[in-house]
Amino acid sequence: MRESVSAVSVEALQRRGRLDHVTFDLSAGALALIGPNGAGKSTVLHVLVGRIRSHGGAATLFGHKPRSAAAARLRAYVPQQIAFPSHLRVREVLAAAVKAKGCASERAEAAAVRMGIGGFLLRRAGTLSGGMTQRLALAAALMDEPPVWLLDEPASALDGGGLERLADWAREHVRSGGTLVVSAHRPEEVEAFAAEALLLVRGRVVGRVPVQELFDDRLVTTGGRVPLPEGTHVERSTTLLLRRVLGGDE
Secondary structure, three states: OOOOOOOEEEEEEEEOOOEEEEEEEEOOEEEEEEOOOOOOHHHHHHHHOOOOOOOEEEEEEOOEOOOOHHHHHHEEEEOOOOOOOOOOEHHHHHHHHHHHHOOOHHHHHHHHHHOOOHHHOOOEHHHOOHHHHHHHHHHHHHOOOOOEEEEEOHHHHOOHHHHHHHHHHHHHHHHOOOEEEEEEOOHHHHHHHOOEEEEEEOOEEEEEEEHHHHEEEEEEEOOOOOOOOOOEEEEEEEOHHHHHHHOOOO
């Protein structure tokens, strides 16, 4: 019987000054890479998309090396920041993505609607806000919906509406059997995208836990003693574990 191959496999990955024997495996579902700035989150993603080489260990996508053509066909990647030629219209950016990916133009139209930029197709990229530019980047990268999505702090430039749209799309992708690896350092981003988190501090993995273990929920009563649920709300706070990780403590 043929063994199944993990969608994303990282084994003892090393990068001098950045990664120290990082190991994780993901067959399907969503995994959030969590840690402070400089923890190695982006470096892991850069190795997985072939932007940089590791100095040790191995990384594969469905068994393929990151720099292979086979791996490129299986993934979509969105960096933290992206700039499009300012003179291009939104529809031209999407058309270029269609050509590069070899997918149907209907995919671009659907992606534009998903990310709420359907009304901006005639706008020039240089006139878009940071949030709309990020929506365009996501629509262009994800329109063909490959099996593996690699997103580097995708919510950093998104407003609440954009974050909700992306989170809905990502959850649908995962429900259909897709794989998502997303870096994040804000609690709201973690909850929006994944149910499991890989904790990184100074390039080392310090834990892999369910996201629910990173938060504490408690009922808070306002206005004196009143029957639940009137006068009561849920107060969410980060756990000591998450605070320590984001603070760079192991």
